[in-house]
Amino acid sequence: MPPQQTTLVWLRQDLRLADNPALAAGLASERLLPVYLHTPSEAAEWAPGSASRWWLHHSLTALDRDLRALGSGLCIRRGETAAAVLAELIGESGANRVLWNRCYEPWAITRDRALKADLRVRGIRVATTNSALLHEPWSLLKSDGTPFRVFTPFWRAALRRGVDQDLFPTPTALPPPPAGVASLSIEALDLLPKVPWDRQFYHLWQPGEPGAWKAATAFLGEHLLGYALGRDRPADAVTSRLSPHLHFGEIGPRQLLRALLQLTGIIPEAVGQGSAARFAAELGWREFAYHLLYHFPQTAEHPLDRRFAAFPWAADYQPALRAWQQGRTGIPLVDAGMRQLWSTGWMHNRVRMIVGSFLTKNLLIPWQAGARWFWDTLVDADLASNSLGWQWTAGCGADAAPYFRVFNPVLQGERFDPEGAYVKTYVPELGGLVRQFIHRPWEAPAHLLEAADIRLGETYPRPIVDLKVSREQALERFGRMRAAPQPPSP
DNA sequence: TGAAATGTTGGGGCG
DNA sequence: ACGCCCCAACATTTC
Numbered sequence: 001m002p003p004q005q006t007t008l009v010w011l012r013q014d015l016r017l018a019d020n021p022a023l024a025a026g027l028a029s030e031r032l033l034p035v036y037l038h039t040p041s042e043a044a045e046w047a048p049g050s051a052s053r054w055w056l057h058h059s060l061t062a063l064d065r066d067l068r069a070l071g072s073g074l075c076i077r078r079g080e081t082a083a084a085v086l087a088e089l090i091g092e093s094g095a096n097r098v099l100w101n102r103c104y105e106p107w108a109i110t111r112d113r114a115l116k117a118d119l120r121v122r123g124i125r126v127a128t129t130n131s132a133l134l135h136e137p138w139s140l141l142k143s144d145g146t147p148f149r150v151f152t153p154f155w156r157a158a159l160r161r162g163v164d165q166d167l168f169p170t171p172t173a174l175p176p177p178p179a180g181v182a183s184l185s186i187e188a189l190d191l192l193p194k195v196p197w198d199r200q201f202y203h204l205w206q207p208g209e210p211g212a213w214k215a216a217t218a219f220l221g222e223h224l225l226g227y228a229l230g231r232d233r234p235a236d237a238v239t240s241r242l243s244p245h246l247h248f249g250e251i252g253p254r255q256l257l258r259a260l261l262q263l264t265g266i267i268p269e270a271v272g273q274g275s276a277a278r279f280a281a282e283l284g285w286r287e288f289a290y291h292l293l294y295h296f297p298q299t300a301e302h303p304l305d306r307r308f309a310a311f312p313w314a315a316d317y318q319p320a321l322r323a324w325q326q327g328r329t330g331i332p333l334v335d336a337g338m339r340q341l342w343s344t345g346w347m348h349n350r351v352r353m354i355v356g357s358f359l360t361k362n363l364l365i366p367w368q369a370g371a372r373w374f375w376d377t378l379v380d381a382d383l384a385s386n387s388l389g390w391q392w393t394a395g396c397g398a399d400a401a402p403y404f405r406v407f408n409p410v411l412q413g414e415r416f417d418p419e420g421a422y423v424k425t426y427v428p429e430l431g432g433l434v435r436q437f438i439h440r441p442w443e444a445p446a447h448l449l450e451a452a453d454i455r456l457g458e459t460y461p462r463p464i465v466d467l468k469v470s471r472e473q474a475l476e477r478f479g480r481m482r483a484a485p486q487p488p489s490p
Numbered sequence: 491t492g493a494a495a496t497g498t499t500g501g502g503g504c505g
Numbered sequence: 506a507c508g509c510c511c512c513a514a515c516a517t518t519t520c
Binding site: 349357404405407408468 | 492494
């Protein structure tokens with residue numbers, strides 16, 4: 001009789017039961033131990049931020065509940081390194097096999113590669129799989145063998161390659177866990193905030209796999225039709241809000257694309273301009289972000305366009321950064337976005353571009369400072385997407401907005417929030433102002449301000465920067481940078 | 491997944 | 506009636 005097979009399934013950013021290849025591969029074991037390891041110091045400066053930890057707490061809670069319903073449960077441990085904690089767990093459980101789905105952060109790749117080699121040396125079987133991406137970063141390359149740096153050809157190639165639509169089966173029962181392996185409580189991970197800034201989160205979000213499907217079903221069933229037209233208007237609730245669920249792997253892009261294709265009856269190759277194609281392309285941008293971070297791992301910290309390493313950012317920007325973070329810049333659309341972020345852990349995508357343009361171009365604050373703030377405050381904080389987004393905005397990344405493309409938050413507001421509904425939701429002190437001036441209160445005549453009970457500089461700040469002057473200054477600095485001698489490309 | 495400056499055109503007011 | 510001018514409205518160019 002062969003020795004009993006005991007398998008550890010190490011769950012990381014794949015907190016789901018459905019279409020989970022690592023979990024599916026463990027189902028035939030006699031004993032199966034699903035584990036989550038909290039080792040934040042391994043990620044160093046990219047350990048989960050505050051909002052992300054809130055999400056993680058509740059996602060783990062949901063996963064544990066779902067595992068228990070199938071006769072198992074989540075084993076939670078914490079420690080300095082995953083290697084050390086796994087070694088303990090292997091000792092306690094007698095496991096002879098470890099499975100996980102791959103992560104793609106540079107620090108995680110380095111860690112996992114060493115860990116896999118180490119476990120194999122010690123006679124443990126290890127298998128890793130893909131749960132997070134339609135195509136892994138190394139599997140899609142240009143015909144010359146180099147990585148894509150432009151989105152459109154990347155996404156075309158991804159769709160042409162096609163997507164495996166045979167999902168891994170959702171388990172209906174799980175093998176029992178090995179006896180005598182203790183677990184920490186989720187509370188012991190200290191993921192929840194000490195001061196209750198998260199109250200609104202509970203009304204807006206349902207972390208975990210059931211919540212992910214609730215959001216996906218609502219989006220596909222109710223909002224997809226209006227997506228192409230409404231996705232750029234932040235007051236419209238037509239976006240999917242699936243980003244945090246995708247980040248934690250509570251739902252995967254293969255599942256979403258399959259649901260989308262079944263719903264609309266289109267085939268992946270038929271890329272049109274309709275709502276389904278637009279939404280699929282957003283999944284594509286996520287894929288593109290992972291592609292870039294894998295092939296250019298320095299881009300979480302450093303600009304892909306090396307010329308920007310010498311860009312003359314503002315010298316003393318702390319007060320301006322603080323005003324931006326707190327939503328007190330005096331520019332209504334920017335402040336609305338930053339307050340939405342703070343109070344809900346999320347910001348509409350178009351507004352992310354606008355507040356990012358304002359930070360990097362009007363305030364001349366390094367994009368890394370913005371990326372850090374987003375990392376701490378977004379429930380969907382994702383190293384790949386965040387790095388791509390900020391470099392795109394700053395104009396220093398792959399397929400980025402040209403450096404001279406500076407969003408004017410007043411015009412963007414008038415185009416995409418014409419009634420000012422979004423601004424009024426998050427900047428209530430402007431609620432009484434007529435729509436004509438809602439995006440430019442500093443131009444409103446005194447009697448209208450008075451009627452709206454607004455005293456600029458008291459109840460709402462004056463703009464901390466002149467949009468026209470700062471735009472010209474940014475263009476001038478970008479122009480000088482472009483003219484400077486260029487460093488060798490990486 | 492721009493904005494602003496500059497150029498062109500055409501309708502209408504007016505002498 | 507005609508030419509002149511103004512200036513939206515739209516198009517093109519530049520950043």
